[in-house]
Amino acid sequence: MNASEVSAASDVAARRAAAVSATVDRIRAIEAREGVTRPTLEKIRAELLKLAAQEQLFPSSQFPPPPNGEKGSNRYLLQEDAGNRFALYLNALNPGNETKPHDHTTWAVVVAVDGQELNKVYERLDNGSDPNRCELRVREEIMVEPGRGICLMPEDIHSIHTTGSVPTRHLHMYGLALEKLDDRKAYDPATGTVTAYNRNFMKPTVGAKG
Numbered sequence: 001m002n003a004s005e006v007s008a009a010s011d012v013a014a015r016r017a018a019a020v021s022a023t024v025d026r027i028r029a030i031e032a033r034e035g036v037t038r039p040t041l042e043k044i045r046a047e048l049l050k051l052a053a054q055e056q057l058f059p060s061s062q063f064p065p066p067p068n069g070e071k072g073s074n075r076y077l078l079q080e081d082a083g084n085r086f087a088l089y090l091n092a093l094n095p096g097n098e099t100k101p102h103d104h105t106t107w108a109v110v111v112a113v114d115g116q117e118l119n120k121v122y123e124r125l126d127n128g129s130d131p132n133r134c135e136l137r138v139r140e141e142i143m144v145e146p147g148r149g150i151c152l153m154p155e156d157i158h159s160i161h162t163t164g165s166v167p168t169r170h171l172h173m174y175g176l177a178l179e180k181l182d183d184r185k186a187y188d189p190a191t192g193t194v195t196a197y198n199r200n201f202m203k204p205t206v207g208a209k210g
């Protein structure tokens with residue numbers, strides 16, 4: 001980058017930090033006022049959709065996916081409160097990725113700056129009494145794409161599938177930072193097994209603190 005490009009990039013970073021901070025201030029207030037319910041998460045989604053609509057704050061040059069179309073995600077930490085609360089990440093994935101069905105054990109809201117990510121949300125048919133077994137079926141499919149997001153309660157189970165033609169740049173907000181969640185589970189709808197969800201997946205790849 002030449003000097004004027006460096007200056008422009010730092011200007012975008014400053015405007016992004018201000019917009020992120022103001023958005024999280026409003027989200028923090030919503031949760032404090034109303035607790036964690038589906039209607040609360042819909043209000044949080046509305047705040048994140050307004051942030052994601054400012055595409056110029058999240059340029060692909062600053063938030064690239066893994067190089068050469070590789071699998072996996074680049075996860076950029078945008079902001080996190082003390083105590084690891086209200087963690088906001090930008091996830092950049094190439095088309096062709098997917099995850100196993102999993103839970104989060106904290107609330108989550110995901111919206112798109114760019115790119116498409118098909119979310120399958122599962123309904124649990126068993127009563128959860130056996131910690132190693134499950135019976136699932138797809139309840140709903142939601143395409144997270146610009147203008148559209150998804151809200152997940154702590155116990156909700158979803159899988160993601162980046163089916164679009166361009167890399168994703170999606171904002172993921174969690175009630176508690178991913179690296180603090182140590183009891184997440186992966187669910188296999190075909191075999192009915194429940195296993196620990198891959199912890200490596202939870203570490204931010206870029207921008208992690210400490």
Ligand SMILES: [Fe+2]
Pocket residue numbers: 102103104158
């Ligand atoms: Fe997830």
